[in-house]
Amino acid sequence: MIDWAQVNTLRDDVGQEDFAEIVEIFIDEVEHVIEKLRTVPDLNTLGDDLHFLKGSALNLGFLAFSEQCQLGETNSAAGHADQVDIPAIISAYDASKTKFMSEMPSALTP
Template structure:
């Protein structure tokens, strides 16, 4: 569900202190996008693209893959087959898994 190697890599790239800010920004931006996901006609593909990139950047592998699948469906003209509730549920599971181990990555050590 979570690519912990990617989490470790990102933390090393940005530094321990900046990593907490990256996580906060990620959570804020993703949750803002999820709140409006699919509500604006014609925006679902772009929203899923944004979520996919954000997810993979922080190692949310399963969530990112689901967003990629939805994005591909939109490109193929199958936007109606995308289930925003399933996307939100995948994020919630991924966030829960991430937060269960977050302390080891968010410490300034």
Template sequence: MIDWNRVDELRDEVGAEDFHEVVDLFLEEVDEVIERLKAQPDTARLEQDLHFLKGSSLNLGFASFSSLCQAGEIAARTGRGDEIDLPAIFDAYAKSRSAFIEKATA
């Protein structure tokens, strides 16, 4: 679910002091997009939103969530937006977020 090696790499790259700031910013931005998609998914922006979520989550090691976002991004790009399982994406994010916070901020 979480690529902990990537998390360690990011912590080394930005430093322990700035790591929490980077995490907070990531979670804030991703939470905002997730909440918007839950409230009012915009099919015209779906590919762009999933691309953003994929890239952001990959940077922080959210491997499973990123993979689902990538599959959704491809589906949206090829006109198969109706095949995207947004609830599965939301669930993967919630589980990844919880696991990450539990371990990375302990």
């Protein structure tokens, strides 16, 4: 669900202090789009929203979430935005975020 090697690489590349800031920014930006999907998803921009979410997810190692976003982005690009499983995408994000936040302190290598 979480690619901890990617998380460790990102943390090593940017440093511990900047890593914490990146995580905070990631959560804030992704939560904004997820809230949009929860309340009033716009099928006209869904592909773009999912592309953004997928890229953000990959940067922070949220594999399951990025896979769900990719599926939705592909459907949107094929003209089937109305068939995107938005609840599955939201669920994958919620589960990934919970796992990430609870396991991050012990999963990061010293």
